[in-house]
Amino acid sequence: MNGRTTAAALHLEGLRKTFRTARGERAAVDGVTATVPAGSFVSVVGPSGCGKSTLLEVVAGLVRPDAGRVLVGDRDVTRRPGACAYMPQEDLLFAWRTVLQNAALGLEVRGVPAREARRRAAELVGPFGLAGFEDARPDELSGGMRQRAALLRTVVQGPGVLLLDEPFGALDALTRLRMQGWLHGMWRQFGWTVLLVTHDVREAVLLSDRVLVLGPRPARVVHDETVDLPHPRDAATRCAALEARLLDRLGGTTGAVPGDTDRAPTTSTRPRRATGPAAAMHRTDRGPRGEDEGRHHGGPEREAT
Ligand SMILES: Nc1ncnc2c1ncn2[C@@H]1O[C@H](COP(=O)(O)OP(=O)(O)O)[C@@H](O)[C@H]1O
Ligand SMILES: [Mg+2]
Numbered sequence: 173m174n175g176r177t178t179a180a181a182l183h184l185e186g187l188r189k190t191f192r193t194a195r196g197e198r199a200a201v202d203g204v205t206a207t208v209p210a211g212s213f214v215s216v217v218g219p220s221g222c223g224k225s226t227l228l229e230v231v232a233g234l235v236r237p238d239a240g241r242v243l244v245g246d247r248d249v250t251r252r253p254g255a256c257a258y259m260p261q262e263d264l265l266f267a268w269r270t271v272l273q274n275a276a277l278g279l280e281v282r283g284v285p286a287r288e289a290r291r292r293a294a295e296l297v298g299p300f301g302l303a304g305f306e307d308a309r310p311d312e313l314s315g316g317m318r319q320r321a322a323l324l325r326t327v328v329q330g331p332g333v334l335l336l337d338e339p340f341g342a343l344d345a346l347t348r349l350r351m352q353g354w355l356h357g358m359w360r361q362f363g364w365t366v367l368l369v370t371h372d373v374r375e376a377v378l379l380s381d382r383v384l385v386l387g388p389r390p391a392r393v394v395h396d397e398t399v400d401l402p403h404p405r406d407a408a409t410r411c412a413a414l415e416a417r418l419l420d421r422l423g424g425t426t427g428a429v430p431g432d433t434d435r436a437p438t439t440s441t442r443p444r445r446a447t448g449p450a451a452a453m454h455r456t457d458r459g460p461r462g463e464d465e466g467r468h469h470g471g472p473e474r475e476a477t
Contacts, residue, residue: 179332179365180245182208182256187230187240189223190390200226201237202390208333210245213359213366215376217418218386224369225261227391228337231367232258244333254282256333261341263322265310271321272297272306278329293328299358300324316347320354327362336368340375352378356403373418378405385421395421 189201200223208214218224229235231242233253242250249255265274272290275297279289297303300320310318319339327334339355340348356379359366370376376383377399385395397418 179211179363180247181210182231182333182365182367183241183243184227184231185241185243187227187242188238189226189230189235190238191226199390201230202392204240204386204391204393206384206393206396208365208367209381210365211363212381213368213379214382214384215368215370215380216384216386217370217373217376217422218391219388219422220371222386222389223391224371224386225337227386228258228335228367228369232256232335234258244331254329255331256335257326257329257331258335259322259326259337259339261337263318265318265322265325267310270307270309271302271313274310274321275324275328278325282329293324296324296328299361301354314347315343316351319343319351323355327364332363333365334367336366338370338372339368341370341372348372348375353404355379373415373422377401377414377418383418385418 184204184206187201187204189199191198191200202223204227206214206216216224216227226235230237230240233242233249233251233255236251240250241248242255244255247255266277269277272293275293276286276289279292280286284292294306297306300323302317302320302324305313305317310321313321323336323339326336340351343351352375358364359379368376368379373383380399383397383399384393385397386392387394395418397414399414401414
Protein backbone atom coordinates (compact mmCIF):
# COMPACT_ATOMS: atom_id res chain seq x y z
CA MET A 173 0.00 0.00 0.00
CA ASN A 174 1.56 3.28 -0.95
CA GLY A 175 -1.12 5.90 -1.18
CA ARG A 176 -4.81 6.43 -1.23
CA THR A 177 -6.97 3.42 -0.74
CA THR A 178 -10.30 2.76 -2.34
CA ALA A 179 -12.22 2.63 0.86
CA ALA A 180 -15.62 1.01 1.02
CA ALA A 181 -18.54 1.81 3.28
CA LEU A 182 -18.90 -0.06 6.55
CA HIS A 183 -22.32 -1.26 7.68
CA LEU A 184 -23.24 -2.50 11.14
CA GLU A 185 -26.58 -4.22 11.16
CA GLY A 186 -28.34 -5.04 14.43
CA LEU A 187 -25.21 -6.17 16.28
CA ARG A 188 -25.75 -7.83 19.65
CA LYS A 189 -23.33 -9.43 22.05
CA THR A 190 -23.90 -10.92 25.49
CA PHE A 191 -21.04 -12.48 27.43
CA ARG A 192 -21.76 -15.59 29.45
CA THR A 193 -19.62 -15.54 32.57
CA ALA A 194 -19.47 -17.51 35.80
CA ARG A 195 -21.44 -14.68 37.37
CA GLY A 196 -24.15 -14.82 34.77
CA GLU A 197 -24.92 -13.07 31.53
CA ARG A 198 -23.54 -9.68 30.73
CA ALA A 199 -25.01 -7.85 27.77
CA ALA A 200 -22.35 -5.65 26.15
CA VAL A 201 -23.82 -4.64 22.79
CA ASP A 202 -27.54 -4.39 22.26
CA GLY A 203 -28.67 -3.84 18.73
CA VAL A 204 -26.19 -1.44 17.14
CA THR A 205 -26.99 -0.39 13.61
CA ALA A 206 -24.87 2.22 11.86
CA THR A 207 -23.30 3.06 8.52
CA VAL A 208 -19.91 4.65 7.97
CA PRO A 209 -20.01 5.96 4.40
CA ALA A 210 -16.97 5.28 2.22
CA GLY A 211 -14.17 7.68 3.05
CA SER A 212 -15.91 9.22 6.03
CA PHE A 213 -14.84 9.49 9.65
CA VAL A 214 -17.34 8.39 12.26
CA SER A 215 -16.70 8.34 15.99
CA VAL A 216 -18.50 6.38 18.64
CA VAL A 217 -18.47 7.99 22.08
CA GLY A 218 -19.70 6.40 25.25
CA PRO A 219 -18.81 6.03 28.91
CA SER A 220 -16.19 3.58 30.11
CA GLY A 221 -17.47 0.05 30.24
CA CYS A 222 -20.46 0.65 28.00
CA GLY A 223 -19.33 -1.83 25.37
CA LYS A 224 -17.28 0.25 22.91
CA SER A 225 -14.34 -2.14 22.69
CA THR A 226 -16.65 -5.12 22.43
CA LEU A 227 -18.50 -3.44 19.60
CA LEU A 228 -15.26 -2.79 17.76
CA GLU A 229 -14.04 -6.36 18.33
CA VAL A 230 -17.28 -7.61 16.83
CA VAL A 231 -16.85 -5.31 13.83
CA ALA A 232 -13.24 -6.48 13.50
CA GLY A 233 -14.46 -10.07 13.31
CA LEU A 234 -12.69 -11.11 16.51
CA VAL A 235 -15.77 -11.56 18.67
CA ARG A 236 -18.74 -13.50 17.44
CA PRO A 237 -21.98 -11.51 17.69
CA ASP A 238 -25.15 -13.20 18.94
CA ALA A 239 -27.01 -11.43 16.17
CA GLY A 240 -26.38 -9.00 13.36
CA ARG A 241 -24.03 -8.57 10.46
CA VAL A 242 -21.01 -6.51 9.46
CA LEU A 243 -20.63 -5.53 5.82
CA VAL A 244 -17.78 -3.85 3.98
CA GLY A 245 -19.39 -2.52 0.85
CA ASP A 246 -21.80 -5.33 -0.02
CA ARG A 247 -19.51 -8.07 1.34
CA ASP A 248 -20.59 -9.83 4.52
CA VAL A 249 -17.50 -9.90 6.72
CA THR A 250 -19.13 -10.98 9.98
CA ARG A 251 -16.61 -13.05 11.97
CA ARG A 252 -13.94 -12.51 9.35
CA PRO A 253 -10.87 -10.90 10.88
CA GLY A 254 -8.78 -8.99 8.41
CA ALA A 255 -11.55 -7.40 6.37
CA CYS A 256 -10.98 -4.20 8.33
CA ALA A 257 -7.73 -2.86 9.72
CA TYR A 258 -8.16 -2.96 13.49
CA MET A 259 -6.08 -1.20 16.10
CA PRO A 260 -6.79 -2.42 19.64
CA GLN A 261 -6.88 -0.22 22.69
CA GLU A 262 -3.42 -1.33 23.78
CA ASP A 263 -0.72 -0.69 21.19
CA LEU A 264 0.77 -4.18 21.59
CA LEU A 265 4.12 -3.43 20.08
CA PHE A 266 6.61 -6.20 20.72
CA ALA A 267 9.50 -4.92 22.81
CA TRP A 268 12.09 -7.11 21.12
CA ARG A 269 11.14 -6.08 17.59
CA THR A 270 12.26 -2.87 15.93
CA VAL A 271 9.77 -0.30 14.66
CA LEU A 272 10.00 -1.68 11.15
CA GLN A 273 9.71 -5.27 12.30
CA ASN A 274 6.68 -4.39 14.41
CA ALA A 275 5.14 -2.47 11.54
CA ALA A 276 5.58 -5.41 9.21
CA LEU A 277 4.22 -7.97 11.65
CA GLY A 278 0.58 -7.77 10.62
CA LEU A 279 1.49 -8.46 7.01
CA GLU A 280 3.76 -11.33 8.00
CA VAL A 281 0.96 -12.90 9.99
CA ARG A 282 -1.12 -12.76 6.83
CA GLY A 283 1.54 -14.71 4.99
CA VAL A 284 3.45 -11.94 3.26
CA PRO A 285 7.19 -12.79 3.22
CA ALA A 286 9.13 -10.80 5.83
CA ARG A 287 11.24 -8.98 3.28
CA GLU A 288 8.25 -7.83 1.25
CA ALA A 289 6.32 -6.94 4.42
CA ARG A 290 9.18 -4.72 5.59
CA ARG A 291 9.47 -3.10 2.18
CA ARG A 292 5.80 -2.15 2.27
CA ALA A 293 5.98 -0.93 5.84
CA ALA A 294 9.09 1.11 5.00
CA GLU A 295 7.11 3.06 2.40
CA LEU A 296 4.92 4.46 5.16
CA VAL A 297 7.63 5.25 7.68
CA GLY A 298 8.05 8.79 6.31
CA PRO A 299 4.37 9.79 6.26
CA PHE A 300 3.99 8.32 9.74
CA GLY A 301 6.76 10.49 11.14
CA LEU A 302 9.05 7.59 12.00
CA ALA A 303 11.90 8.17 9.55
CA GLY A 304 15.20 7.50 11.26
CA PHE A 305 13.54 5.28 13.87
CA GLU A 306 13.13 2.17 11.73
CA ASP A 307 15.60 0.26 13.86
CA ALA A 308 14.53 1.68 17.22
CA ARG A 309 12.82 -0.51 19.82
CA PRO A 310 9.42 0.53 21.19
CA ASP A 311 10.83 1.63 24.55
CA GLU A 312 12.99 4.18 22.74
CA LEU A 313 9.91 5.89 21.30
CA SER A 314 7.67 8.62 22.66
CA GLY A 315 4.03 7.80 23.27
CA GLY A 316 2.95 9.49 20.06
CA MET A 317 5.53 7.61 18.04
CA ARG A 318 4.42 4.30 19.52
CA GLN A 319 0.87 5.01 18.50
CA ARG A 320 1.95 5.99 14.99
CA ALA A 321 3.96 2.77 14.72
CA ALA A 322 0.92 0.77 15.83
CA LEU A 323 -1.26 2.64 13.36
CA LEU A 324 1.28 2.06 10.60
CA ARG A 325 1.15 -1.66 11.31
CA THR A 326 -2.64 -1.44 11.09
CA VAL A 327 -2.99 0.47 7.83
CA VAL A 328 -0.17 -1.23 5.94
CA GLN A 329 -2.28 -4.38 5.95
CA GLY A 330 -4.32 -2.87 3.18
CA PRO A 331 -8.02 -2.66 3.96
CA GLY A 332 -9.09 0.95 3.69
CA VAL A 333 -11.54 0.53 6.57
CA LEU A 334 -9.92 1.43 9.87
CA LEU A 335 -11.25 0.52 13.30
CA LEU A 336 -9.48 2.50 16.01
CA ASP A 337 -10.09 1.84 19.69
CA GLU A 338 -9.17 4.87 21.81
CA PRO A 339 -5.93 5.29 19.88
CA PHE A 340 -4.81 8.28 21.95
CA GLY A 341 -6.33 7.38 25.29
CA ALA A 342 -3.02 6.75 27.04
CA LEU A 343 -1.30 9.89 25.79
CA ASP A 344 -0.92 13.13 27.66
CA ALA A 345 -3.09 16.03 26.53
CA LEU A 346 -0.37 17.77 24.53
CA THR A 347 0.61 14.71 22.56
CA ARG A 348 -3.02 13.79 22.03
CA LEU A 349 -3.73 17.13 20.38
CA ARG A 350 -0.81 16.72 18.03
CA MET A 351 -1.77 13.18 17.17
CA GLN A 352 -5.36 14.15 16.49
CA GLY A 353 -4.19 16.78 14.00
CA TRP A 354 -1.84 14.29 12.45
CA LEU A 355 -4.53 11.61 12.13
CA HIS A 356 -6.88 14.06 10.49
CA GLY A 357 -4.21 14.94 7.92
CA MET A 358 -3.51 11.27 7.24
CA TRP A 359 -7.20 10.51 6.85
CA ARG A 360 -7.52 13.26 4.25
CA GLN A 361 -4.41 12.05 2.45
CA PHE A 362 -5.26 8.35 2.39
CA GLY A 363 -9.02 8.48 2.12
CA TRP A 364 -9.73 5.81 4.73
CA THR A 365 -13.15 4.90 6.04
CA VAL A 366 -12.72 5.30 9.79
CA LEU A 367 -14.73 4.10 12.76
CA LEU A 368 -13.08 5.47 15.89
CA VAL A 369 -14.11 4.60 19.42
CA THR A 370 -13.39 7.10 22.17
CA HIS A 371 -14.66 8.35 25.49
CA ASP A 372 -13.31 11.79 24.55
CA VAL A 373 -16.10 13.98 23.19
CA ARG A 374 -13.64 16.64 22.13
CA GLU A 375 -11.65 14.15 20.09
CA ALA A 376 -14.85 13.02 18.39
CA VAL A 377 -15.85 16.57 17.49
CA LEU A 378 -12.38 17.52 16.28
CA LEU A 379 -12.06 14.58 13.92
CA SER A 380 -15.43 13.30 12.82
CA ASP A 381 -18.02 13.77 10.15
CA ARG A 382 -20.49 12.11 12.46
CA VAL A 383 -20.62 11.17 16.12
CA LEU A 384 -22.69 8.31 17.46
CA VAL A 385 -23.41 8.51 21.17
CA LEU A 386 -23.78 5.25 23.07
CA GLY A 387 -25.75 4.95 26.27
CA PRO A 388 -24.54 2.98 29.30
CA ARG A 389 -23.98 -0.75 28.91
CA PRO A 390 -25.19 -2.52 26.94
CA ALA A 391 -24.08 -0.33 24.07
CA ARG A 392 -26.78 1.06 21.87
CA VAL A 393 -26.85 4.23 19.81
CA VAL A 394 -28.85 6.90 21.62
CA HIS A 395 -27.89 9.84 19.46
CA ASP A 396 -26.46 10.45 15.99
CA GLU A 397 -24.92 13.87 15.36
CA THR A 398 -23.56 15.18 12.09
CA VAL A 399 -20.57 17.47 12.65
CA ASP A 400 -20.81 20.10 9.99
CA LEU A 401 -17.89 22.29 10.98
CA PRO A 402 -14.99 23.36 8.78
CA HIS A 403 -11.48 22.12 9.41
CA PRO A 404 -9.27 22.89 11.16
CA ARG A 405 -11.61 22.85 14.11
CA ASP A 406 -10.55 25.01 16.94
CA ALA A 407 -11.78 23.16 19.96
CA ALA A 408 -11.84 26.09 22.31
CA THR A 409 -14.24 28.20 20.29
CA ARG A 410 -16.05 26.56 17.44
CA CYS A 411 -16.69 23.21 19.02
CA ALA A 412 -17.84 24.29 22.45
CA ALA A 413 -21.56 24.39 21.68
CA LEU A 414 -21.52 21.03 19.97
CA GLU A 415 -19.51 19.47 22.78
CA ALA A 416 -22.04 20.80 25.25
CA ARG A 417 -24.87 19.21 23.27
CA LEU A 418 -23.17 15.83 23.13
CA LEU A 419 -22.26 15.99 26.81
CA ASP A 420 -25.84 16.87 27.56
CA ARG A 421 -26.95 13.77 25.69
CA LEU A 422 -24.46 11.66 27.56
CA GLY A 423 -25.52 13.20 30.86
CA GLY A 424 -29.10 12.35 30.09
CA THR A 425 -28.44 8.75 29.25
CA THR A 426 -25.89 7.76 31.85
CA GLY A 427 -27.20 6.39 35.09
CA ALA A 428 -23.98 5.33 36.81
CA VAL A 429 -21.52 7.27 38.89
CA PRO A 430 -18.06 8.03 37.45
CA GLY A 431 -15.86 4.97 37.44
CA ASP A 432 -18.73 2.63 38.15
CA THR A 433 -18.68 1.03 34.77
CA ASP A 434 -20.61 -2.10 35.47
CA ARG A 435 -23.73 -0.76 37.05
CA ALA A 436 -26.93 -1.14 35.17
CA PRO A 437 -28.70 2.04 34.10
CA THR A 438 -30.70 3.13 37.10
CA THR A 439 -33.37 5.38 35.72
CA SER A 440 -34.51 7.00 32.52
CA THR A 441 -35.90 10.01 34.34
CA ARG A 442 -32.54 11.32 35.44
CA PRO A 443 -32.28 15.04 34.68
CA ARG A 444 -30.11 16.00 31.76
CA ARG A 445 -27.08 17.85 32.94
CA ALA A 446 -23.37 17.69 32.40
CA THR A 447 -22.46 15.83 35.54
CA GLY A 448 -21.39 12.27 36.22
CA PRO A 449 -19.34 10.38 33.65
CA ALA A 450 -20.01 12.90 30.93
CA ALA A 451 -18.57 15.74 32.92
CA ALA A 452 -15.69 13.56 34.06
CA MET A 453 -14.86 12.81 30.44
CA HIS A 454 -14.99 16.47 29.64
CA ARG A 455 -12.64 17.40 32.42
CA THR A 456 -9.99 14.86 31.60
CA ASP A 457 -9.84 16.00 28.03
CA ARG A 458 -8.99 19.59 28.60
CA GLY A 459 -5.38 20.52 28.44
CA PRO A 460 -3.04 23.15 27.13
CA ARG A 461 -1.81 23.06 23.58
CA GLY A 462 1.81 22.39 22.86
CA GLU A 463 4.21 20.82 20.50
CA ASP A 464 6.21 18.46 22.64
CA GLU A 465 5.58 14.78 22.51
CA GLY A 466 5.21 13.20 25.90
CA ARG A 467 6.40 9.75 26.73
CA HIS A 468 3.98 6.92 26.76
CA HIS A 469 2.57 6.32 30.17
CA GLY A 470 0.06 3.93 31.60
CA GLY A 471 -1.34 6.39 34.10
CA PRO A 472 -4.55 6.04 36.00
CA GLU A 473 -6.71 7.41 33.19
CA ARG A 474 -5.83 4.42 31.07
CA GLU A 475 -8.83 2.16 30.87
CA ALA A 476 -8.59 -1.36 32.09
CA THR A 477 -11.26 -2.58 29.67
N1 LIG B 1 -14.51 -11.39 27.25
C1 LIG B 1 -15.41 -10.88 28.11
N2 LIG B 1 -16.09 -11.68 28.97
C2 LIG B 1 -16.99 -11.15 29.83
N3 LIG B 1 -17.29 -9.84 29.92
C3 LIG B 1 -16.64 -9.01 29.08
C4 LIG B 1 -15.66 -9.48 28.15
N4 LIG B 1 -15.20 -8.41 27.45
C5 LIG B 1 -15.84 -7.34 27.94
N5 LIG B 1 -16.70 -7.69 28.92
C6 LIG B 1 -17.59 -6.81 29.65
O1 LIG B 1 -18.37 -6.10 28.72
C7 LIG B 1 -18.59 -4.76 29.18
C8 LIG B 1 -18.12 -3.80 28.12
O2 LIG B 1 -16.69 -3.81 28.08
P1 LIG B 1 -15.89 -2.99 26.97
O3 LIG B 1 -16.44 -3.33 25.64
O4 LIG B 1 -14.45 -3.23 27.21
O5 LIG B 1 -16.29 -1.49 27.35
P2 LIG B 1 -15.62 -0.10 26.93
O6 LIG B 1 -14.65 -0.36 25.83
O7 LIG B 1 -16.77 0.78 26.52
O8 LIG B 1 -14.96 0.44 28.16
C9 LIG B 1 -17.85 -4.63 30.50
O9 LIG B 1 -18.79 -4.83 31.54
C10 LIG B 1 -16.85 -5.75 30.46
O10 LIG B 1 -16.53 -6.20 31.74
MG1 LIG C 1 -12.59 0.01 25.70
